[in-house]
Amino acid sequence: MSAVVEFEGVVCVAGSFPVLTGLDLRVDRGEILHVQGENGAGKTSLLRACAGLISVSSGKASVLGFDMRVDRKAPRRHIGLLGHENNLYRDLEVSKHVEFRAASVGARASDTAAALEKVRFPQQLWSVPIGSLSAGQRRKVAIASLLVGRPQLWLLDEPHAALDTESRKNLDAILIEASASGATIIFVSHESPVTKEIASRVITMDGGRITEDSGAG
Amino acid sequence: MLAEIFLVARKDLRVERRAKIALGQVAPLALLILMVFAFALDANTSLLERGAGGLYWLAVLYGGTLLIQRSFDVETDDGNMDALRMSAIGMPSLFLGKALALFVQITVLELILGPGILLLYNVGVVDWVLLIAAAIAGTVAFSVCGVLWGAMSAGLRVRATLLPLLLVPVLAPVLLAGSRAFETALGVRAGAGWTWAGLMFVIAAVHTALGLGAFGFLLEEG
Numbered sequence: 001m002s003a004v005v006e007f008e009g010v011v012c013v014a015g016s017f018p019v020l021t022g023l024d025l026r027v028d029r030g031e032i033l034h035v036q037g038e039n040g041a042g043k044t045s046l047l048r049a050c051a052g053l054i055s056v057s058s059g060k061a062s063v064l065g066f067d068m069r070v071d072r073k074a075p076r077r078h079i080g081l082l083g084h085e086n087n088l089y090r091d092l093e094v095s096k097h098v099e100f101r102a103a104s105v106g107a108r109a110s111d112t113a114a115a116l117e118k119v120r121f122p123q124q125l126w127s128v129p130i131g132s133l134s135a136g137q138r139r140k141v142a143i144a145s146l147l148v149g150r151p152q153l154w155l156l157d158e159p160h161a162a163l164d165t166e167s168r169k170n171l172d173a174i175l176i177e178a179s180a181s182g183a184t185i186i187f188v189s190h191e192s193p194v195t196k197e198i199a200s201r202v203i204t205m206d207g208g209r210i211t212e213d214s215g216a217g
Numbered sequence: 218m219l220a221e222i223f224l225v226a227r228k229d230l231r232v233e234r235r236a237k238i239a240l241g242q243v244a245p246l247a248l249l250i251l252m253v254f255a256f257a258l259d260a261n262t263s264l265l266e267r268g269a270g271g272l273y274w275l276a277v278l279y280g281g282t283l284l285i286q287r288s289f290d291v292e293t294d295d296g297n298m299d300a301l302r303m304s305a306i307g308m309p310s311l312f313l314g315k316a317l318a319l320f321v322q323i324t325v326l327e328l329i330l331g332p333g334i335l336l337l338y339n340v341g342v343v344d345w346v347l348l349i350a351a352a353i354a355g356t357v358a359f360s361v362c363g364v365l366w367g368a369m370s371a372g373l374r375v376r377a378t379l380l381p382l383l384l385v386p387v388l389a390p391v392l393l394a395g396s397r398a399f400e401t402a403l404g405v406r407a408g409a410g411w412t413w414a415g416l417m418f419v420i421a422a423v424h425t426a427l428g429l430g431a432f433g434f435l436l437e438e439g
Binding site (some may be wrong): 051053072076077079080081083084085086087089090091092095096100101103104105106124129143 | 224228231232233235236291295299301303304305306376437
C-alpha cells in the first residue's frame with residue numbers, strides 16, 4: 001500500500017501554542033480514517049496540517065508524496081477540505097457556486113449537476129442563493145463543492161453536522177464509493193455510533209498526539 | 218492565467234450583482250456625500266467649483282473603501298479564504314481578478330458620481346480625454362491598492378477599522394493627483410493635468426508589481 005499521509009514526530013505551532021506535539025501517523029491509499037478525541041485534542045489541526053494550511057515546525061511530514069516542510073502548498077490541488085465552516089458564498093446561486101469551485105480546482109464545470117445529484121440536492125433549488133438555504137442544505141452544497149473536484153485526499157471535519165438521517169447515510173455511501181475508487185478519507189467526528197460502520201480505522205487524539213490507534217500492532 | 222483572472226472577477230461581480238451593495242448602498246451614500254458638500258458650500262459657488270475635483274475623489278475614496286472592505290468580507294465569511302488557498306488558482310491571478318472586479322465596481326460608482334458633480338457643483342468639462350484618462354488611472358490605482366491592503370487586513374479581527382487606516386495614507390497621493398488632474402479637465406485650474414494623471418498610472422503600476430509579488434504571502438500568512 002502506498003502512503004498518502006506520512007507524519008513522523010510532527011510538531012505544529014499556532015501562535016505560541018503547540019497544537020500537534022510529536023504526532024506519528026501513516027494513512028494509506030483508500031483508507032477511511034476516523035479521528036476522534038475531546039475538544040482541543042488537535043483533530044482539526046491535524047486536518048489543517050495535512051492540507052498544508054498550518055506549517056510543520058519539526059518532524060517529517062509528507063502528503064501525497066510532497067514534503068510538507070519544503071512546499072506545503074504543493075499537494076493542495078489534490079486535496080478536498082471541508083472544515084467546520086462550509087466555505088460558501090452566500091450571495092451566489094447554488095449551481096454557480098459549485099461551478100466556481102469546480103473551475104477553481106481545474107475540474108469541469110459540467111460535473112456540477114452530477115455532484116449536486118449525488119448529494120441529492122433538489123434541482124428546484126439549484127438557482128437559489130445559498131444564503132436562503134437551511135443549514136443542512138448548505139452542508140450538502142459544501143459536500144458537492146468538494147465532490148466536484150474529485151480529490152485524492154478528503155479531509156472532513158464533522159461532515160455529518162446538520163444533515164438528516166437519510167443524508168448522513170447518503171454521505172457515508174459517497175465516502176465508501178470514493179474510498180473504493182482510490183481516494184483516501186480522513187474525517188473528524190464526535191458521532192462514533194454513526195461513523196464506525198464506514199471507518200476502516202479509528203484513531204484517538206489527546207494533547208496534539210495519537211493516544212489510541214485501532215490499526216496499530 | 219487570463220481564464221483564472223476572469224473566473225475570479227466574474228465570481229466577485231456575480232456575488233455583488235446578487236447582494237446589490239455597490240448600487241443599493243455605496244453609490245447612494247457617496248452621492249449623499251457630494252450633496253452634503255453642495256449644501257454646505259452653496260453660499261460660496263466659486264469654492265464649490267474649485268473644489269469639485271477634490272470632493273469627487275473624496276466621495277470615490279469613501280465609497281471605494283467600502284467596496285474594498287466588502288470584497289474581502291465575502292472571502293473571510295464562512296471560511297472562503299481557506300477554499301481559495303486550497304484552490305488551483307494562482308495568487309497573481311487571484312490578485313488581478315479581485316482588482317478587475319473592484320475596477321468595474323468603482324467605475325460604476327464613478328459613472329454615478331460624475332453627473333453628480335456636473336449638476337450639483339455647476340462645473341463643465343473642458344478636456345474630456347484628460348478627464349477619462351485621469352478617471353481610469355485613478356480607478357486602477359484604487360483597485361490594486363485596495364486589493365493589496367485589503368489582503369493585509371483581511372484575516373484580522375479589527376479589519377473594519379484597520380483597512381481605512383492603512384488605505385487612506387496610501388491613497389492620499391492618488392487623491393491629490395486625481396483632484397489636480399480633474400481641476401485641469403474641468404477648466405478650474407490651468408496646469409499639468411496630464412502629469413498628475415501620469416503619476417496615478419505610476420502609482421498603479423508600482424502597486425500592481427507589489428501585489429503580484431506579495432499577495433500570496435499576505436493571504437497565506439494572514
